[in-house]
Each structure stands twice: as structure tokens, then as C-alpha cells.
Amino acid sequence: MVHWTAEEKALIAGLWGKVNVEECGAEALARLLIVYPWTQRFFSDFGNLSSPTAIIGNPKVRAHGKKVLTSFGDAIKNLDNLKVTYSKLSELHCDKLHVDPENFRLLGDILIIVLAAHFTKDFTPACQATWQKLVGLVAHALARKYH
């Protein structure tokens, strides 16, 4: 059973309220594909991923990034019930998408860096710790139904 302190909940809600989900999601996914190019293996139907510029400008990357981060928003609304929130998505990523759960951890770390760049000094160590905890739990919830 995950425990969130009041301070952690405040740090999550406070930051999330200021996040542009579309921009942030697009950037996080683009950076994942650029920094860890082997993750492109899941997106062979996305068209041109041949360079950082191509990836950043790719409309499918932007759209999918937005989708992924919107789903993150669901986690934030259900911090005490991540397992249930991500149950179906976990099955999907295992059975249909065949995504190694390590990729969820990689995306989580990238998201942290995008948030750090966006919020600069407001992204305090306590903030980072809380958000790393969150991305770690989301990754764990997404891996939970794997078999």
C-alpha cells in the first residue's frame, strides 16, 4: 500500500497544475526517442525519426506524447489507487504492445528532466524526490500485469 504524505501530494498537485500536458508530453517522448534511440523500435509506423529535428517535429510523436502524459494525469487523480488505474493499460502494454517495462523507467527519468528544465529552481530536491517516487510507482503499476 503506497503512502503519500500531505507534503508529497501538495508537491505533485502544485506542479501538475502548471504543466502544459501537450508540450511536456511531446517533449518527454521526443527526448526518450533521441536520448535512448533503441526505444524507436516501438514506433516503426511513426514515419520520420531519422534525426533529433525530425523526431521533435514529428506530429505522431507529439500526439502520442500528449496521450501518454494525459494518462499520467489519471495517475495524479488516483494517487492512492495506481494499481487499479493502470490495470488495463498494463495488460495492453504486455499482451498487445510487448513493451519491456524498463522503458517505463526510462520515460519516467526523462520526464523528470523535462520538468526540471521547465521549473528550474522551483524543482527542488524535495520536488524531484516526490516526482521520482511517482514515476517509479507508475512504472511499477504499468508492469504489474505482465506475465
Next chain:
Amino acid sequence: MVLSASDKTNVKGVFGKIGGQADAYGAEALERMFTTYPQTKTYFPHFDLAKGSAQVKGHGKKVAAALVEAANHIDDIAGALSKLSDLHAQKLRVDPVNFKLLGQCFLVVVASHNPALLTPEVHASLDKFLCAVGTVLTAKYR
């Protein structure tokens, strides 16, 4: 994993821009690592890890110096960090997983102080560089 010519340029550029702030960045990376990944504190039972600790500042300076040294000898990181590699293998024996954690925190420090500097390309290069440093430091473990 190989550092390309543009990776090397990017990394040198980052450390050139960071300049004298490297020491502070090292200390902040450690502070973030201890806060975010409390298990890393197990390697420092002899340290005062409270905020602003002089020991953490001092250690951050050492970490930064090693990164700067590696960046300045980026064509031969193994050579530049050979003694440090011996130290980690024989004496410190920090589990390899922890170098990734510190690397993540260093990236966060750079991102939060210099968002414009950390373009996706530079981010990729710096991440590769930090991985390479971790690999060198654990290369002689067994």
C-alpha cells in the same frame, strides 16, 4: 556505446559553460541523490548529510573535478580516471546501479540551472558521457 565527435563537442561545451559552478553542481547532485534515493546514503555513514553539509560540499567538489577531468580527456576517459577506477574497485565498491542514480541527478541539476543548454542532442551526449564514466569506474570490479 561510443562517444561520437559531436557528443564530445557537446560535453566539452556543457562543462565549458558550467565553468566554476561545477563544484556547486556536484554538491547539489549529491544532495538530490541522497534525497531522491535514500539507499545511496548507506555509502556515507561517516558523513553529516544535513542540508548545507560541508562534507557533502567537499565531496561534490571531488565528484565534479572527476567529471571535468573526464571531459578534458574525453578521448581516453579510462586513462584519465584509472586511479579512481582502482579506488572504486578495491576500496569503495559502490554498487554499479548507483552511478546511474547520480548521473540522473547531475542531469537534473544541469537542466534546472541551464535549461537552454540542455537541448535534446546535448542531453543525449551528456547522458552517454555520464554512462561512460560510470562504466569506467566499475570496469575493474571483477
